Amino acid sequence: MSIKAEPAVASPPAASTPGTGTYASQLIAAWRVISRNRLALLGGFVILVGVFTAIFAPLLATHDPYEIDIVNRLRGPGPGHWLGTDVLGRDTFSRLVYGARTAFQVAIGAVALGAIAGIPLGAIAGFYGRRVDAIVMRFMDSVLAFPGQLLAIALVAALGGGLISLYIAIGVSSIPQYARIVRGVVLSQKEREYVEAARMVGESNLRVLFGEILPNCVAPIIVTLSFDFAHAILIESSLSFLGLGFPPPTASWGLMLKEISPFLELQPLSALFPGLTIAIMILGFNLFGDGLRDLFDPRHYEI
Amino acid sequence: MIASYVVQRLFQLVPVLFLVSIGIFLIIQLIPGDPVMVMLGATPETSGNINRQQYEELRHQLGFDQPLPIRYLNWVSKVVRGDLGMSLKSRRPVLETLLERYPATIFLAITALIGAVIVAVPAGIIAAVRQNTWVDYLAMGFSLWGVAMPNFWLALMLIVLFSINLGWLPSIGYTSPLVQPVDFLRHAFMPAIVLGASTSAHLTRYLRAEMLEQLSQDYVRAARARGLPPLVVIVKHAAKNSLLAVVTVVGLQTARLLGGSAIVETIFSWPGVASLLLEGIYARDYPIVQGAVLILALTYVFINLVVDVAYKFLDPRVRLE
Amino acid sequence: MPLLEVDGLEVQFFTPRGVVKAVDGVSFKLEKGQTLGIVGETGSGKSVTAFSILRLVSNPGRITGGSIRFEGQDLLTMRDRDVRRIRGREISMVFQEVMTSLNPSYTVGEQMREVLRVHLGQSGQQARKSALDLLTRVRVPGPETILDRYPHQLSGGMRQRVMIGIAIACQPKLLIADEPTTALDTTIQAQILDLLEDMRQQLGMAMIFISHDLGVVARVSERIAVMYAGRIVEMGDKYEVFDSSLHPYTIGLMDAIPRPGSRHKPLQPIRGAIPNLLHLPSGCPFHTRCPRAEARCAVETPELLQWKTAHWAACHFAGDLRSVVAPLADPVT
Ligand SMILES: Nc1ncnc2c1ncn2[C@@H]1O[C@H](COP(=O)(O)OP(=O)(O)OP(=O)(O)O)[C@@H](O)[C@H]1O
Ligand SMILES: [Mg+2]
Numbered sequence: 001m002s003i004k005a006e007p008a009v010a011s012p013p014a015a016s017t018p019g020t021g022t023y024a025s026q027l028i029a030a031w032r033v034i035s036r037n038r039l040a041l042l043g044g045f046v047i048l049v050g051v052f053t054a055i056f057a058p059l060l061a062t063h064d065p066y067e068i069d070i071v072n073r074l075r076g077p078g079p080g081h082w083l084g085t086d087v088l089g090r091d092t093f094s095r096l097v098y099g100a101r102t103a104f105q106v107a108i109g110a111v112a113l114g115a116i117a118g119i120p121l122g123a124i125a126g127f128y129g130r131r132v133d134a135i136v137m138r139f140m141d142s143v144l145a146f147p148g149q150l151l152a153i154a155l156v157a158a159l160g161g162g163l164i165s166l167y168i169a170i171g172v173s174s175i176p177q178y179a180r181i182v183r184g185v186v187l188s189q190k191e192r193e194y195v196e197a198a199r200m201v202g203e204s205n206l207r208v209l210f211g212e213i214l215p216n217c218v219a220p221i222i223v224t225l226s227f228d229f230a231h232a233i234l235i236e237s238s239l240s241f242l243g244l245g246f247p248p249p250t251a252s253w254g255l256m257l258k259e260i261s262p263f264l265e266l267q268p269l270s271a272l273f274p275g276l277t278i279a280i281m282i283l284g285f286n287l288f289g290d291g292l293r294d295l296f297d298p299r300h301y302e303i
Numbered sequence: 304m305i306a307s308y309v310v311q312r313l314f315q316l317v318p319v320l321f322l323v324s325i326g327i328f329l330i331i332q333l334i335p336g337d338p339v340m341v342m343l344g345a346t347p348e349t350s351g352n353i354n355r356q357q358y359e360e361l362r363h364q365l366g367f368d369q370p371l372p373i374r375y376l377n378w379v380s381k382v383v384r385g386d387l388g389m390s391l392k393s394r395r396p397v398l399e400t401l402l403e404r405y406p407a408t409i410f411l412a413i414t415a416l417i418g419a420v421i422v423a424v425p426a427g428i429i430a431a432v433r434q435n436t437w438v439d440y441l442a443m444g445f446s447l448w449g450v451a452m453p454n455f456w457l458a459l460m461l462i463v464l465f466s467i468n469l470g471w472l473p474s475i476g477y478t479s480p481l482v483q484p485v486d487f488l489r490h491a492f493m494p495a496i497v498l499g500a501s502t503s504a505h506l507t508r509y510l511r512a513e514m515l516e517q518l519s520q521d522y523v524r525a526a527r528a529r530g531l532p533p534l535v536v537i538v539k540h541a542a543k544n545s546l547l548a549v550v551t552v553v554g555l556q557t558a559r560l561l562g563g564s565a566i567v568e569t570i571f572s573w574p575g576v577a578s579l580l581l582e583g584i585y586a587r588d589y590p591i592v593q594g595a596v597l598i599l600a601l602t603y604v605f606i607n608l609v610v611d612v613a614y615k616f617l618d619p620r621v622r623l624e
Numbered sequence: 625m626p627l628l629e630v631d632g633l634e635v636q637f638f639t640p641r642g643v644v645k646a647v648d649g650v651s652f653k654l655e656k657g658q659t660l661g662i663v664g665e666t667g668s669g670k671s672v673t674a675f676s677i678l679r680l681v682s683n684p685g686r687i688t689g690g691s692i693r694f695e696g697q698d699l700l701t702m703r704d705r706d707v708r709r710i711r712g713r714e715i716s717m718v719f720q721e722v723m724t725s726l727n728p729s730y731t732v733g734e735q736m737r738e739v740l741r742v743h744l745g746q747s748g749q750q751a752r753k754s755a756l757d758l759l760t761r762v763r764v765p766g767p768e769t770i771l772d773r774y775p776h777q778l779s780g781g782m783r784q785r786v787m788i789g790i791a792i793a794c795q796p797k798l799l800i801a802d803e804p805t806t807a808l809d810t811t812i813q814a815q816i817l818d819l820l821e822d823m824r825q826q827l828g829m830a831m832i833f834i835s836h837d838l839g840v841v842a843r844v845s846e847r848i849a850v851m852y853a854g855r856i857v858e859m860g861d862k863y864e865v866f867d868s869s870l871h872p873y874t875i876g877l878m879d880a881i882p883r884p885g886s887r888h889k890p891l892q893p894i895r896g897a898i899p900n901l902l903h904l905p906s907g908c909p910f911h912t913r914c915p916r917a918e919a920r921c922a923v924e925t926p927e928l929l930q931w932k933t934a935h936w937a938a939c940h941f942a943g944d945l946r947s948v949v950a951p952l953a954d955p956v957t
Contacts, residue, residue: 544728
């Protein structure tokens with residue numbers, strides 16, 4: 001990943017430390033920004049823990065997440081079950097651990113779908129302009145005409161459950177974001193000299209697009225990816241909570257909350273932990289995204 | 304001028320509305336397998352038990368015996384005339400049900416928005432003015448948490464606290480604010496908090512950033528150099544311009560409010576269109592689903608139009624062009 | 625008692641990359657009705673000095689040393705509310721940022737009346753009338769209509785006139801003009817300079833006039849201070865500083881401006897780049913660019929010393945330079 005230091009930014013002359021241009025010093029500057037931003041580091045840490053948990057779920061879980069134990073239902077936290085049990089006596093901690101798998105499985109697919117569809121659409125719109133641009137962007141507008149969560153619900157309603165339809169339901173609403181970012185960068189880079197020059201020497205449009213323009217989109221896309229992950233995890237859990245995601249007995253954070261909600265009086269703590277887990281995971285991605293945005297924002301390179 | 308701007312915006316809306324209508328039309332067409340069977344609640348194994356006549360009737364009512372484009376045209380021309388079809392379950396016109404339940408959604412969304420703004424405006428301004436003090440950290444901490452917290456979980460926690468433990472507030476029910484305003488507020492209190500929390504968090508963050516931006520502007524420095532008191536500089540000068548910018552995101556925030564209302568209305572048994580949408584989904588009542596999605600999308604598009612126009616009107620740089 | 629007395633002023637910016645000494649021990653005096661011109665390249669600390677006088681240095685900057693006395697009172701230890709009574713009333717400022725120093729959301733009239741209201745307690749018709757008078761005074765054509773205009777509807781020159789009108793609203797004793805013409809067209813520049821000079825004479829104000837343009841400064845000021853890297857390197861009577869410069873930097877600046885009499889000579893920009901205030905060179909901050917630099921310049925920091933009745937300079941060779949001014953005017957190889 002390359003960090004573009006915007007040369008055109010009006011920085012006070014005194015700000016130009018010797019060697020700002022070298023890659024190494026850029027990395028050092030980047031590291032300084034990141035390490036100063038403890039919240040971003042915290043976010044990165046939360047994400048790492050989440051990914052680690054999802055991958056090594058079988059090793060981390062203390063119980064079989066699907067093992068029913070009616071006698072021990074709705075227990076509070078204790079030595080046998082660290083975070084207590086649910087309505088069917090299943091171990092909350094183990095279900096949360098496996099829930100990370102579900103969450104990431106859906107989020108990765110949905111985010112990928114949004115980015116993979118949105119990036120080329122934005123590039124094409126920006127690069128060809130005029131008619132093409134108008135058509136693509138009207139499509140994006142019409143996606144945006146649906147409030148995101150509503151679009152997901154409507155799509156799931158139409159497509160039915162299952163992993164693929166969750167990918168689509170959640171991913172579609174983020175396509176416009178990627179398209180807009182890439183289109184914006186393409187439009188601003190298109191007129192720059194080096195792109196013109198590349199065209200002059202006869203490079204094909206496609207090569208110019210991928211070789212010269214897209215690298216400039218990397219930073220804003222990475223930032224968006226981080227926020228999009230948070231969004232995908234939130235929507236997945238919302239859909240599960242509404243009973244529109246994976247069917248029971250899948251270990252999904254949203255579904256866990258749905259299952260406990262009629263029994264709140266009996267064991268409110270069983271509702272506490274899944275919600276905290278979702279919130280912390282989303283917080284992690286948001287903090288990390290904020291940190292990345294600060295990092296990539298050229299203004300932050302100035303003194 | 305404003306009028307021509309409105310006309311221009313309406314023109315831009317035409318293709319969007321066209322695409323939106325196709326999208327909503329497709330909700331039914333996308334149902335995997337035989338939509339008619341699905342709507343009759345049949346699984347592949349039980350499809351043999353379905354009443355043949357009932358099947359043909361529904362198939363005809365939904366126009367599935369005609370080619371897709373024709374079906375779309377028929378559907379659209381009916382929708383434009385206000386005919387959204389019949390609910391499969393209640394056998395009543397969809398439009399009627401929608402209109403019945405629409406006010407509850409709007410009242411809740413407005414209450415949530417007002418609450419969100421009441422919290423966010425002072426919080427964002429104070430956080431910016433006291434940047435990097437504990438007040439700022441507190442406000443930012445709350446807003447980070449408000450954005451991250453899933454609304455359905457907040458709902459459950461509030462119910463545990465206010466309804467189960469303290470017994471102060473009802474966890475379900477609705478009365479119209481036009482009839483019994485106080486009772487409405489009692490019922491709307493928790494749903495509005497849940498619905499408005501993330502909006503409030505976003506607005507706080509946005510306003511704080513915008514306020515910091517304005518406070519660093521030359522005109523603020525110039526105003527201070529003229530000896531104006533801090534309150535005048537902050538509120539009359541910087542905050543006014545920040546709020547102007549915030550108006551632009553209020554339109555986008557209604558997406559959050561309308562999208563979130565699906566869950567909130569469902570949890571609190573709030574009789575609005577968003578909970579109607581889910582009832583429709585659970586009951587495979589697709590005409591209801593279509594109608595509810597349509598009305599929510601139109602509301603959103605309309606609010607954004609209004610906000611855009613309002614913004615043009617509020618900013619003298621634009622108004623006096 | 626001088627009107628304004630700045631003594632050893634130090635302003636530092638505490639940035640993530642380190643501490644920037646934007647102003648490093650600046651001292652000068654200003655008598656009632658006098659004009660002082662401050663010149664220097666961009667980043668030399670002129671604006672920061674000006675803002676310090678109104679105590680308007682903004683984060684991450686802080687005034688870390690020195691004192692600023694206005695009519696004998698120390699502005700730096702004064703209570704906030706007392707400083708506010710001085711700002712815009714006793715000391716006014718006109719800014720370089722012509723296009724952005726008025727709030728875009730309020731009419732010109734409102735922003736003028738505001739100052740009259742706060743400082744003079746005027747309101748209603750009275751404030752409107754005063755505002756009209758002020759606009760007439762700063763020679764704004766059609767003042768009645770201008771009052772109800774928004775800033776974006778006015779040209780740069782017109783806005784600067786409005787700004788000057790606001791600045792003189794309370795008949796201040798000191799006007800600080802921070803590059804008031806830099807952002808304007810050349811023809812407008814001259815008009816604004818004339819206006820400032822007229823207002824100054826009519827109201828008997830003292831003025832600090834900041835510019836990086838020696839020609840402009842020479843036109844309006846009696847005394848001149850040359851700033852470099854946060855310090856005053858030469859200061860004195862206008863003719864002294866111009867005609868018998870003591871500091872190589874001043875000489876360099878003069879060579880950098882085209883003069884009618886010396887058209888045959890190519891323009892000589894000062895070689896080298898403005899130093900990084902984060903990593904100032906040791907000794908004399910100018911030694912890295914100075915044609916006369918010797919070994920001691922990299923070690924010893926020269927102090928601002930008085931060489932004549934009205935002439936100060938901070939250079940180890942100021943004494944010799946007096947005699948070699950003429951030869952030095954030629955390009956030094
Ligand atoms: N907000 C800030 N943050 C960090 N450093 C600053 C800030 N403002 C000013 N400085 C530092 O103070 C130094 C002096 O700035 P100042 O604005 O006084 O220069 P100037 O002489 O007015 O230049 P110009 O001719 O461009 O107006 C700058 O070089 C810069 O390094
Ligand atoms: Mg300046």
